[in-house]
Amino acid sequence: MSQSSVDHSCSFGGSGHAQGQESLPFKTNKGSLKVLLLHGNLDVWVKEAKNLPNLDMLHKTFGDMFSKFPVKIGSKIEGHITSDPYVTISVGGAVIGRTFVIRNSENPVWMQHFNVPVAHHAEEVHFTVKDDDIVGSQVMGAVGIPVEQLCLGNKIEGSFPILGANGKPCKTGSALSLSIQFTPMEKMSIYKHGVGAGPDYNGVSGTYFPLRKGGRITLYQDAHVHDTSFPNLKLERNVHYEHRSCWLDIFNAISQARRLVYITGWSVDHNVTLVRSNSDGKDITLGELLKTKSQEGVRVLLLVWDDPTSKSFLGHKTKGVMDTSDEVTRHFFKHSSVQVILCPRSGGKGHSFIKKQVGYK
Numbered sequence: 001m002s003q004s005s006v007d008h009s010c011s012f013g014g015s016g017h018a019q020g021q022e023s024l025p026f027k028t029n030k031g032s033l034k035v036l037l038l039h040g041n042l043d044v045w046v047k048e049a050k051n052l053p054n055l056d057m058l059h060k061t062f063g064d065m066f067s068k069f070p071v072k073i074g075s076k077i078e079g080h081i082t083s084d085p086y087v088t089i090s091v092g093g094a095v096i097g098r099t100f101v102i103r104n105s106e107n108p109v110w111m112q113h114f115n116v117p118v119a120h121h122a123e124e125v126h127f128t129v130k131d132d133d134i135v136g137s138q139v140m141g142a143v144g145i146p147v148e149q150l151c152l153g154n155k156i157e158g159s160f161p162i163l164g165a166n167g168k169p170c171k172t173g174s175a176l177s178l179s180i181q182f183t184p185m186e187k188m189s190i191y192k193h194g195v196g197a198g199p200d201y202n203g204v205s206g207t208y209f210p211l212r213k214g215g216r217i218t219l220y221q222d223a224h225v226h227d228t229s230f231p232n233l234k235l236e237r238n239v240h241y242e243h244r245s246c247w248l249d250i251f252n253a254i255s256q257a258r259r260l261v262y263i264t265g266w267s268v269d270h271n272v273t274l275v276r277s278n279s280d281g282k283d284i285t286l287g288e289l290l291k292t293k294s295q296e297g298v299r300v301l302l303l304v305w306d307d308p309t310s311k312s313f314l315g316h317k318t319k320g321v322m323d324t325s326d327e328v329t330r331h332f333f334k335h336s337s338v339q340v341i342l343c344p345r346s347g348g349k350g351h352s353f354i355k356k357q358v359g360y361k
Helices: 055-066 071-078 248-254 286-295 326-332 353-358
Strands: 006-009 036-050 085-091 094-098 109-122 124-133 134-148 156-161 175-184 258-263 301-306 341-342
Touching: 036 085, 036 094, 036 124, 085 109, 094 109, 124 175, 134 156, 134 175, 175 326, 248 286, 258 286, 286 301, 301 326
Parallel strands: 006 109, 258 301, 301 341
Antiparallel strands: 036 109, 036 175, 085 094, 085 124, 124 134, 156 175
């Protein structure tokens, strides 16, 4: 089964999302390896795998148990014949890339390209081959590329045996075809004049919005600080650094808004009090402030992550695994002019039913 070449330039992988942490439960190299810093860019191709084991044979043993699931889920299970492989790429425990799942194939062809900025201490770059399943995934095996070899600057390319927990190939003849090359930051053309400098600098490549001039950024020590909490600091040209309070600035920005207030977040708590001081009369919650602004004619929109587990999931009602209070937020603004949209985060292409429902990777 083949799939056309896919390029994920400056991305975190085939799913289009950063993947978090992953710990390989076994070693892929018997010798002692150096822990080195990879600071620069990794150019990776995950091409294909050969002779993968069939882990989906296990699901037949549990056929009676899964027969109690809804028809939609049951059909997904019954449709599985052999493994549904995908590959994760990790450095120092951080997953930096993930291929798509290819259904029912022991010889999958991905031909996926990853161009990833890295700044990680690690012994190896791990390519972990997994079998996607209805309730998660199983590790088939892994390939480890020593960081010491990558730091030499040469392109490493070939077909490598996929090793299991016993240090031997997970199946006779099983192999992963890949290529990987590391470019240190000092040799990357976009940084030859420094970070964000030089006439040819066009910003971070692969992003939605182009580089613009005239923008401002404010650095904060914390969400809320007292006036005397930090020492006086001098910047370049003897400029005095003014410490600011993040929540106070947010409060003032919303209070002074005349046309619109857009808020997006993984979790938005309407009970948060931005200014916690009774002396100035600003001890109002975020929810009350947003309702007030919407009543003044300001367009107030909230885009919040929809945690599906906070609803009825597989017959059980819960407040949500992540406790983001998304349903509470929507209920609070239900009869107001504040518009709230709960947006789900679907799983990557081809990933398991459970992962797609909860939006985890």
